Structures are given as structure tokens and as C-alpha cells.
Amino acid sequence: MTEPHEVVDAELVDDDHLPAPRPEAAPARPLVDRHTILVPGEALPTEADQPTYTERDLYVSRATADRLKNKSKPKNTSRTYENQRDLFRRWCESQGRVTKPCTTATYVEYVAHLIDDGRAPNAISVAMSAIRTWMPDDKKPGTTEARGMLNEYKKEWARRVGVKKAPAITDTMLRAMVATCDEQHPIGIRDRAALLLGRGALNRRIELADLTVGNVTVEPDGVALWFAASKTDQEAKGEETFIPAWDDPLIDPVHATRAWLNALHQLGIHDGAFFRALTREGRLQSRSTATDRGDHLTGDAINAIVRSRARQAGLKSWEKLTAHGLRRGGAQAIADAGGDPTKQGRWKEGSAVVKREYLDRAQSRADNPWLKLARPASPNAEEENANG
16 A cells, blocks of 8 residues: 555546456357267366367378278279269369269259269269268268169169170080180180189189289198188178189199199299289280289289180170179079078178079079979879879
């Protein structure tokens, strides 16, 4: 407290010009939603508890970006998705619509556009998946309306075009194709191994192309193939498929695989890609300009091997055959014999495709009522019926 005689310097101001009081800070907003779980005594989380992010926290390296680009999808699938997204982007630009994140209305309109354009239902389904998975998790378009339109279109497509499937390669066809393979020439040795392993393991073409020397083990009673990853094993847990030996040397996978491994060793190959590109003379092709497949063949190259052997065997409609015919024909043969090809072909357990295309088909044919008339129960059945 100042003394009476003490002078204090001060500024005189009008009452209506007093400094405004500093507003009290608003309490931090709670950060909770219907998924928040708190234990007794735990305080509500608020905005004040959140960290402050900088650019350092948001960017990834170029190498990581390249990995993210193809995450969880085979390279062929990734390229297909990129193409579909590019088509969608250009369509949105032409229509004056926002591409990403798109609205459900834009998504539905694009599907209708693809239907009007006469695209195959499977192609439209791929486009829909490519677009929807491209959107942020919390802003994906609804699918009910688009799926409804596509389902109706599938019925129309089936009536108009019919269902086209890759022809199955039967045992008779396989034998004819293998018979064209020159067992004294590296190309013939390679192609024979590709045909028999593709058939025996019910391979997808890319699984066959991705095999390495280390993935192949020849045993006295068969061949064991290790698939590091597949369409149904995107986490790359790996799975082994065993192909038993056959008594018939023409289609014995053990003899064919051992012969190709010997040919590879003579070419100086002891590891890396199992199936490789060869020149007409049977030497390794230069891969100096190879794509990201490196020394591995492409899925299209596996198709070319199958089609070439079918043509040389003089098979009808050879140009329509693909590597999938080995998988389909083998699965049908197993189902017709009363087996289940699911595990051998690395389909998902309980696969609807296996049930519909192979198991149900085999059961339906085995139970066909005409068989009782077409195949008499005994050699004397017809005579007995006639005298009956």
C-alpha cells in the first residue's frame, strides 16, 4: 500500500475504453463415438490429448509407395485395376463429376454406362471392385443399386450371349499334346513338364510361371510343388501340392520333371525361375530387356505353350485352349472319379466354384436316370428284359 505523499504514475481512460477482458479458453471437445470404451476412473479423451502431426508423419518413401501400389493384389490384377480406375476417371471428367471420392449416384451411373456399352458382366464386376476399393474407407459408394442392375444384366447377357468357359483338356487331349513334345530337345522337355505339372497340380497359369527351382522337389513316388503365394493365399503363407507318379511313362510327372531339371542344369541353371524362355535351338533367351518378370515366363507364355502343343496335336478348336483347360480338365477328372479337387487346386475351402462346376456336375451325371438304360447292369440284362 502506498503512502499518502507517494505519487503514482497512471493513465486515465474513459470507462467505456477499458481493456477487454481475455476470454476464457473453451474446454477441449471430447473425442468419443459409439465405439469408445472407457474403464472406471479413466478421463474422457479430448482434442487436447491429440498429437500435432507434421508433414514428416504423413509422407512415405518412394519405395514404400511402390509397395503400396500393388498391395494385396497380384500384379496382373493391379494393372487391371489401374486401367479400370483410369477409365472411370476419364468418364467422370467427361461428365463433370467428382472422381474421388465419388458419390453413390456417380458409381451407379457409371455401372449403367458400362451395361449400356455392352461390357461383359465379369468385366463390369471387376470395374466396380476396382473403383470401390480405390475410395477412402469411410467414403465408399453404396453397392445395392449397382449390384441389382448388374444381376439383371447377367440374366439378359446369359440369354443373349451364353456362358463361355475355357474348354477342359481331357486325358485323351493331354496325351496327344504330350506326344508332340520331343524328349531330346529342351523345348519339348520343358513343355512336357509344364503340361504334366499344370494338370497334376491344377495350376493357375501364373502359379506355374512363378515356380522356382527351389519350389520343386522330385521324390520317388511323385513331385512336390511349393507355392509361396497364390490367388487364395495373398498373405503368402505358402502351401505344398503333391502330384503322384504315374505308371505310364508318357504322362509320368516324375520322369518329366527330372528331365527338365537335368536340362536346366546343362544350361547352367541351378536356382531361380523354373520355367524359362528358350530359343529355337534350345538355348536360354537373353533377358536383358525383360520386364519385372525377370527370368520367369509370363502367364501368357504358359498359355502359348498349351495352345502350341494343342495345335501340333491337331486338336479341334485348339486356338480356344488355354492353361486353364489343364486346371479345369484335371478338376473334372478328379470329381468324376468321386474325389474333391478343392485342396489339390488350392481353392478356398467350401468353394462355390468347385461345388457348382465340378462336384455337382459329376454327381448330376452319375445320377442321370438314362444311365440305367444306356448301361445295362449285366451282360445278360438286355436278354433277360427281352424274355421278361
